[in-house]
Every structure is written in C-alpha cells, then in structure tokens.
C-alpha cells in the first residue's frame with residue numbers, strides 16, 4: 001500500500017490569542033485551509049478578547065528559538081510565517097536563526113497594534129525589524145498604519161519602496177484601514193507594483209492580517225510564485241471575511257475553515 005504524501009510544512013512563529021480570532025489559531029486554520037501543515041512556535045501569550053488586548057507576555061527568546069529549531073531539525077520546512085514577535089530581543093534572535101536557512105521563504109506580518117487599539121509590541125521592536133528582519137523577509141504584509149510606522153512616511157507607495165530598500169523582497173500593503181469604496185491592496189516587488197481591488201466589507205475584523213500572511217506563507221510552501229500566492233491568499237481572506245462570525249462582544253472573526261472555504265487553486 002502506498003503512503004499518502006505529506007503536505008508541505010509552514011513553520012509559524014507567532015503569539016497566542018485566546019479568543020481564537022488572531023494569532024496562532026488564525027495561522028493554523030488559514031494554513032490548514034490551503035492543505036498545508038502548520039508547525040507552530042509560541043512567541044508571546046496574550047490576554048485578549050474579540051474587542052481588545054489587555055496583556056502581552058513575551059516568551060524567552062531562547063525558548064522560542066528552541067521551539068523553532070526542534071521543528072527545523074525534524075521537518076522539511078517549505079516556508080516560515082512570522083506574526084507577533086513582541087520585543088526587539090525576540091526579533092534579533094529570530095533573524096539570527098533565519099540567517100542559517102537562507103533558502104526558506106519568509107512571510108513577515110509586522111504586528112504592532114491590535115484592531116482594538118491595544119499595543120502588541122515594545123518600542124525596541126521597530127528598529128530591530130528594520131535592521132535585522134527586513135533583509136531576511138521575502139514578503140512583508142503591513143497594513144497601512146504598520147507601513148507608515150515602519151517606514152516613517154505618510155505616502156503608502158513611498159513606504160513600500162522604503163521597506164523594500166531596507167531589504168524586504170516584496171511588500172504587500174493592505175488597504176482595509178484606508179478610506180474608499182473598495183479595499184485596494186498593493187504588492188510592490190521586483191516586477192513593479194500590482195494593485196488588487198476587493199469589495200469593502202463591514203468590519204471591524206479581528207485576525208484578518210494573521211489570516212492573510214499565514215495563507216500567503218502556505219501558498220509559497222506549495223511552490224507558487226509570490227504574485228500568484230499573494231492573489232490566492234487575498235481571495236481566500238476575502239471569502240473568510242464575507243463569511244465572518246461574531247463569537248463574542250467585539251470584532252467579527254474570519255471564517256477560515258468550512259465548506260467551500262479552502263483555497264481551490266491547487
């Protein structure tokens with residue numbers, strides 16, 4: 001009898017959100033929906049509900065790296081997804097680890113502030129992301145406020161180019177926080193700029209950024225080039241948001257699993 005083949009693995013380094021909307025649960029569900037296996041190292045524990053974050057406790061960098069190394073030694077990791085990293089020390093430790101695996105594509109979601117307004121990152125995270133992480137990032141997925149904070153500019157196209165100049169190969173700036181009848185996401189990369197337009201849905205949503213970056217990492221793990229992976233991940237996110245649900249008192253969370261919700265372009 002032949003063994004069923006294994007799906008590719010995405011190594012995720014991200015935080016835990018007990019509401020189940022963002023963080024690791026979002027990552028695992030979004031990656032599983034692409035038919036890919038998620039192996040997950042915890043970077044931070046948070047206390048939060050669907051409305052906002054109340055507390056963030058970072059895991060010791062050495063313990064995060066040990067979790068990641070256990071996965072890297074055991075499984076053939078086809079892509080890495082970075083979510084909430086929390087502190088500059090964690091960013092630096094993760095960047096040092098990534099330097100040993102130059103062939104693995106890395107999707108970095110630069111998590112700074114929750115949709116509810118709660119801060120998720122220490123002050124020293126931003127310079128560490130700019131200096132240590134962007135040079136090792138294949139695709140950076142900032143929303144508009146994150147792009148402006150990281151690049152120190154107001155114009156989003158200028159921000160994306162600054163972040164590319166700092167080393168990110170591609171920058172996918174999402175426009176959900178920007179005004180407009182439709183949501184425009186822009187992928188800046190070596191081929192130029194590609195604009196993706198999506199219907200604007202009534203939010204707020206909790207966990208949409210995690211869902212996008214995780215789905216994108218999974219599509220890269222399947223071997224898709226970045227522009228195709230970015231398009232398919234966005235299409236998946238659009239479906240999860242159109243079917244979002246309200247498990248609590250705050251924001252809606254994307255419906256990442258369920259009938260007809262897996263990305264089909266495989």
Ligand code: PLP
Nearest residue numbers: 015022023084111114115206207
């Ligand atoms: N909690 C964790 C662990 C996260 O990783 C994130 C975002 O990436 C959030 C909370 C915030 O999610 P949102 O901005 O969608 O509310």
